[in-house]
Amino acid sequence: MYDPTVARLTYRALLGRRRALILGALPLLLIVISVIVRALVGADDQTASDLLGGLALATMVPIIGVIAGTGAIGPEIDDGSVVYLLSKPLKRPTIIFTKLIVAIAVTMVFSALPTLIAGFILNGNGQQIAVAYTVAALVSSIAYAALFLLLGTVSRHAVVFGLVYALVWEALFGSLVAGARTLSVQQWSLAVAHKVAGGDLVTSDVGLPTATVLLVVVTVLATWYAGQKLRSLTLAGEE
C-alpha cells in the first residue's frame, strides 16, 4: 500500500527548492508571536488557549493542510505529468494512500510541532493546553490532508475550494450558525483535545464519540473516493 518512490517524489514536490522555506514561514511566525505574547503578558492559560485555538488551530493548520493536501497531487494533474505516474504498474489507491501519508506527515510537522513549541513558550504546558492543542492539530492534520487530497483529484480549483471550506465555512459560518460547527474538522479535533485537556479551557460543540466517528469516516471515505477518482481520471486540457 505504500510506495517509497512515489513518497520520495511527493516529498520533493512539496518541499523542494524554496517551498519548504515558505511552508516554514507560517510556523515560525506563530512561534515569534508566542514569544512576544509571553513577554507582554507572562504565562496565562486563557491567553495561551485563545492564541493556540484562534491562530494555530483555526488558521494555520487548515492553510498548511490545503498547501500540503492539494499540493501533493494537484500540480501533477494540472500540468499533466501525472500520466507518467499513472502509467506505472502501481495500483491507483496505492498512489493516493502514499500521497496521503506524505501530506499528513508534512502537515503534522509544519503545524502540530510548532503548536507544541508555541504552547510550551506560552504557558509551559499549564493545564495540558499545549499537549491538548497539539493532539487536536495532529488529528485535524489527518482529516484535512485526506479531505484536501480528495479535492485535489476532483477539481482544478482545489486550493480555492479548500480555502473556502476552511475560512468561510469553518471560521465565518461556524461563528454565526451553530449547526455548521457540527460539520467542521476543527470542532471534531477540539473534541479530542477536550478529552486530553480535561478542563473547560478547551471546549467543543461536538461530543467525543460523534467527533471520532466523523473524523474516521471522513478520512476513510475521502481517501477511498480519491482512489476511485484517480482510477477514472480524465486529463483535461488547460481551460
Next chain:
Amino acid sequence: MAVEHPVTVPSGDQTRIHNIGYRTYDGPRLGRSYATRSLYSQSLRGAYGLGRSVKSKVLPMLLFVVMCVPAAIMVAVAVATKAKDLPVDYTRYAIIMQAVISLYVASQAPQSVSRDLRFKTVPLYFSRPIETADYVRAKYAALASAMFILTAAPLIVLYVGALLAKLDFADQTKGFGQGLVSVALLSLLFAGIGLVIASVTPRRGFGIAAVIAVMTISYGAVSTLQAIADAQGSSSAVPWIGLFSPVTLIDGLQSAFLGANSAFPGAVGPSNGEGVVYVLAVLGLIAACYGLLMRRYKKVGL
C-alpha cells in the same frame, strides 16, 4: 590532362535573402500604448472570467454576488424600517467583507500572472512593442480596477438605496465619497500584495495559498496581539501593531482621516499623527509592490 581549376571564390558575402514575393505589412502600427491598453482590458475581463471558460467565470462572479447581496439586504431593511441611517457605514463595509475580498484577490492575482509564467508567454509579450513597465502597469492597473469594481459595487448599492430611502443627501454623499477613497486605496494595496506574491510562483494553486496565508495570518496575528495589548491596558500600542497587516492598515487609515469608526479593539483608531504614519505605510507599500514587480519582470522577461 584535366587541370583542376581551383574554384574561384568571389570576394564578399555570398548570403542573400531572396525576395520570394511576400507582401510586407503596410497597415497601421498601433504601437506601444495600444498594446498596453489591450493587455489591460484583457486582464480586467479575465479577472471576472469574461472571455474565458464557463468554469472560470463561476468563482469571481460568485464572490461578486456575495459582496453585493448583504448590501442589498441592508438597504431593504433600511427602507422597510424607515431607518434614519444605514445599518453599516460605507467605510466599514469592506472591513466586514474582508474574507471575500481576500479570497477574490487570492484567486485572481495568480490567474492574472502565474499562467503567463508557467506557459512561458512572458517573453512573447516582450517581443511586442511593450516594455517591462507597460506589462507591470497593465497587470497592476487591471487587478486594481477589478478589485475596485468588486469593492465599490456594494457601496453604490448602499448609496442608491440610501437615496431611495430619502436619507440625508449631504451626509450620505460625504460617507459615500469617503468609502470610495478607502476602497480605492484598499484595491491598490491588495492588488499589489497579491501580484507580488503570485508573480514569484508559476504554480497557480501555490500562489493562491500563499496570498491567502499572507492576508489572513497577518490579520489573525495582528488582531490577536491588539486584543492582548488592549486587555493588558497598553492601548497606546494598539495602533502601532495595526501597521503590520493590510486590513488593519486600511482600517486605521480610514478611521484617522476618513471619518470611519475603527474596528480595533477598544474602538480607538490611530490619532492624526499616527494616521500620517498609516498613510505613509500604505503609499510606501503600494510603491514597494510596484518596484518589486518591476524588478521581478526585469529578470523573468528574458
